[in-house]
Amino acid sequence: MNLACAECPVRDSAACAVLSEEERDALAAAGRTRVLEAGEMLFAAGDEDAACATLVSGALKVAAFDAEGNEQILALVHPSGFVGELFAPFAHHDVIALTESRLCTFARPDIERALEDYPALARALLRRSQEDLLASRGLMELAGHGKAEARLAALIYDFASAASKSSCHPAQNFELPLTRGEIANMLSLTIETVSRKLGQLEKMGAIKRTGKRGIELVDPAMLQDISGRVLV
Amino acid sequence: MNLACAECPVRDSAACAVLSEEERDALAAAGRTRVLEAGEMLFAAGDEDAACATLVSGALKVAAFDAEGNEQILALVHPSGFVGELFAPFAHHDVIALTESRLCTFARPDIERALEDYPALARALLRRSQEDLLASRGLMELAGHGKAEARLAALIYDFASAASKSSCHPAQNFELPLTRGEIANMLSLTIETVSRKLGQLEKMGAIKRTGKRGIELVDPAMLQDISGRVLV
């Protein structure tokens, strides 16, 4: 099945947005849409010539596994994000769907040719790559600093901001896109600690848990304060 | 003072290596070399239109500071590495020289024009950016997993590999490029814990400390085993 760029929800925000109509059509001819179930893997660490993809809808995680088989989440990918290592001979990490996800995939040779043919695409991917780098460093800041409570507060605040449309205010009500276990390994904690600290944050009146995944931000300022991050 | 690309030690490995002679000369005309003392800052978080730079020799750190003024190291930059945020309106992190460093700096407008003029440069920077992203995720893996001893062992092994010329074997003798405090904050530990664990690694016979910064790898396999990372 071919791509329907005209109806693509990320046609204005993904990397291919910089292309002209004709260029995009040409690129689309090489691409394939793919739908992943929650938990399904796009490619695994060690895969050779793994495809690259733009995420159209849903959410992905980039993860590594250590010697004991414990997962560590290294990055989250949101719609219009790009995954895949363009220059490495093989993938270094696993990429797995967190929820049902729709992707626009490209074989490595096709994307390499496109980079040559469309300089604007290369610049767009450069920009995106730098944003990914920034996000990665942001996650390091988040995960690598302070006590469990502060890290959890920071993560919740980040998710609230990501869930909001207005981009300046965090959302008041939203669903955590991750299980407790996934939150735990993003923060280098255990499931139990995450659960306990969530309880504490609720008791302190910073948040309220609704159902398993739902979060209501009762006191965003308190949350930000607990997170120990500088106010912007 | 202008650039002397002909004698540049990273002329074949930096991003500008993809340019032709004439193109490089044109770009060099816009660049300036700059030498930083150890501890000197290239630019600070929040700087607007901070310059971009290729590191010619020395070493840099990319760091963030939290509310209490604690530094967190987010990345190390080695010769031929590129620093600077090309698209963000202001710098998100501090960039500081670890040792005396020589850089080749470019003003933002100049580098932006070069990206338009030389598509190969954009592709080269894309490649470098993806490598940086990979390195960042590698650091997350390193810092975010397992016990203090395992993280320290992994970091030492990484430095040994980086210090080696042969790229497949780690160096047997090398100098840590960081102080104890810098090691500590890369690993989210305290200075004291780093010192203690170094002592333990030495007592176990994995390494030997020579002077303040010197490390001798007595038993690399043991070190890798302690680090809990999968053998390649």
Next chain:
DNA sequence: CGCATACTTGACGTCATTCAAACCGTGTGG
């Protein structure tokens, strides 16, 4: 209904932090 999966909660142990003091190499001034 019964099982599986995710989450919560409690009791206990371990490991890293904290606080404190001493150490060492280096540079400075008397």
Next chain:
DNA sequence: CCACACGGTTTGAATGACGTCAAGTATGCG
């Protein structure tokens, strides 16, 4: 030349945070 201060480091003892183990509670699915 020695005394001294200073930054980086090492070491020790006590506290406390997080992990571990274990049990118990939802929620959903066959």
